[in-house]
Amino acid sequence: MNTASCKVLVVAATAFFGAAPLLGPVHVAHADGPVGRAARGYREAAHHRTEARDKERINAGTAKDKKAGGRLLRRVAKLVLGTSSPGVPVLPGKTYTWPYSVTNASPTRADSVVFSAPLPANLQFVSAEQNCSWKAGSAVCQLGSLAPGASKVGVINAKVAETAKPQEAVTSQALVTWNSASTMAQFPVVRVADTADVAVTKAAPARIRPGASVPYQITVTNNGPAPAQDVKLRDLVDAKGPVQTDKADSQCVSGGHGLSMSCDLGSMAVGEKRTIKVLVKGGRDIRPGMIIRAPSDVSSSTIDTNLVNNHANAETRVTDLTAARAISRNLRELPNTGAPIREMFHLAMLLFGSGLVLHRIGRPRRLR
Numbered sequence: 001m002n003t004a005s006c007k008v009l010v011v012a013a014t015a016f017f018g019a020a021p022l023l024g025p026v027h028v029a030h031a032d033g034p035v036g037r038a039a040r041g042y043r044e045a046a047h048h049r050t051e052a053r054d055k056e057r058i059n060a061g062t063a064k065d066k067k068a069g070g071r072l073l074r075r076v077a078k079l080v081l082g083t084s085s086p087g088v089p090v091l092p093g094k095t096y097t098w099p100y101s102v103t104n105a106s107p108t109r110a111d112s113v114v115f116s117a118p119l120p121a122n123l124q125f126v127s128a129e130q131n132c133s134w135k136a137g138s139a140v141c142q143l144g145s146l147a148p149g150a151s152k153v154g155v156i157n158a159k160v161a162e163t164a165k166p167q168e169a170v171t172s173q174a175l176v177t178w179n180s181a182s183t184m185a186q187f188p189v190v191r192v193a194d195t196a197d198v199a200v201t202k203a204a205p206a207r208i209r210p211g212a213s214v215p216y217q218i219t220v221t222n223n224g225p226a227p228a229q230d231v232k233l234r235d236l237v238d239a240k241g242p243v244q245t246d247k248a249d250s251q252c253v254s255g256g257h258g259l260s261m262s263c264d265l266g267s268m269a270v271g272e273k274r275t276i277k278v279l280v281k282g283g284r285d286i287r288p289g290m291i292i293r294a295p296s297d298v299s300s301s302t303i304d305t306n307l308v309n310n311h312a313n314a315e316t317r318v319t320d321l322t323a324a325r326a327i328s329r330n331l332r333e334l335p336n337t338g339a340p341i342r343e344m345f346h347l348a349m350l351l352f353g354s355g356l357v358l359h360r361i362g363r364p365r366r367l368r
Contacts, residue, residue: 077110079103079146081176081185089193091303092164095126097155098187102176104146110178113143117156117174117187122164129154146178160192166226168192196228197306198268200298204314210288214316216278220298223306224270230301233263237280238293249276268300288320 082101090096098117104110118138119125125134132141132154143152160170171189175182203217218235222228233252237260251274252263265274282292295313304310 075108076179076181077104077108077146077148078106079110079113079176079178079181079183080105081115081174081183083174083185083187085171085188085190087188088190090160090164090170090190091193091195091305092160093162093305095157095159097157098172099153099155100174100187101151101153102143102146103151104148107148109148110146113146113152113176113178115141115143115154115174115176117172119156119158119172120170122161122168122170122192123158123172124161126157126159128156132156164192166192166194193303194226195305196226196268196270196300196302197223197309198228198231198298198300198304199223199306199309200233200296200312202294202296202312202314204294204316206315207317207319208282208292210286210318210320211282213279213281214292214294216280216294216314218276218278218296218312220265220268220274220276222268222270222272222300226302227270228268228300228302228304231265231268231274231298232300233265233276233296233298235261235263235278235296236294237261238295249278252276252278282318286318288318290318292316292318 080103082103084099086096086098100115100117102113102115116138125139128139128141131143132139134140139156141154146152164170169189169191172187174185174187176184199221201219201221204214208214216235218233220231220233222231235252249263251265252261254261261278263276268274280294286292293313293315295311298310
């Protein structure tokens with residue numbers, strides 16, 4: 001190989017590997033000249049392009065790991081927990097639903113998602129949707145995995161305790177766990193409704209004679225547990241004929257000739273009683289043998305938990321007292337045997353005296 005060929009080979013190798021200086025006879029710039037600066041600029045641009053691609057890949061969610069503090073950290077999904085409540089005052093002894101939702105608001109899938117809700121003392125677990133069970137005082141639901149943007153919803157069915165007091169707050173905490181993360185939320189507070197138990201009783205005579213007035217005593221009671229508001233009493237007399245109210249309580253308004261009477265009793269405290277006395281005079285169409293029925297109903301704007309005792313009825317029979325006196329007099333007489341009473345009395349006394357004589361005559365013989 002001649003000298004010129006060797007020089008060309010050395011120059012080519014040097015330019016390719018960048019490890020040896022260029023030979024003197026070739027007219028190429030020095031390593032510190034324009035060629036060296038261009039090479040450094042090319043390498044820096046390539047580095048920036050690679051770094052930009054990595055950032056773009058991470059921001060787009062294609063990378064599962066982040067680099068922080070020299071360590072690779074696993075990306076964790078972000079879950080959002082939503083809760084709801086019945087939205088109305090609840091009643092003791094009734095069952096209501098508490099809805100919830102779990103949403104994956106991140107580009108990373110969440111695994112092993114578990115929803116749990118410990119219930120307070122005034123709630124009793126009944127059932128729940130999804131794969132749920134009652135464990136150690138909490139409703140626990142296994143929700144599985146949640147893809148990015150996916151949601152799962154469910155409800156907890158719980159019964160309000162019979163011992164819950166009016167205006168008592170009812171609420172609970174909810175917890176969601178997944179992978180190594182967790183989040184909490186509170187169910188909105190609802191309150192136990194004001195409830196009352198208004199009851200009515202009614203007393204009246206069992207019988208009256210035609211034309212007599214019928215006295216009624218009506219008693220309205222609030223058995224609680226809360227005050228009863230806007231208590232109203234409606235009284236009705238059904239006697240198959242005109243009935244007139246002669247006297248009524250000052251809180252009551254009579255319907256006049258005919259049938260009805262209404263009483264506005266207002267508010268009643270727990271345990272309070274109101275007694276109303278009414279005197280009703282029967283009309284001319286009231287005849288012996290008829291039954292006067294007088295039903296009464298009580299109501300309140302406060303929720304009434306027991307409607308069985310909101311109604312009372314009194315019945316009074318109209319009797320013929322002349323016939324009743326005749327029956328009573330006949331019952332006091334002796335049975336009719338066909339013989340005069342005086343003769344029967346004398347005969348009885350004669351038999352009694354004869355018995356005494358025979359008794360005295362026979363007594364000495366028994367002593368011998």
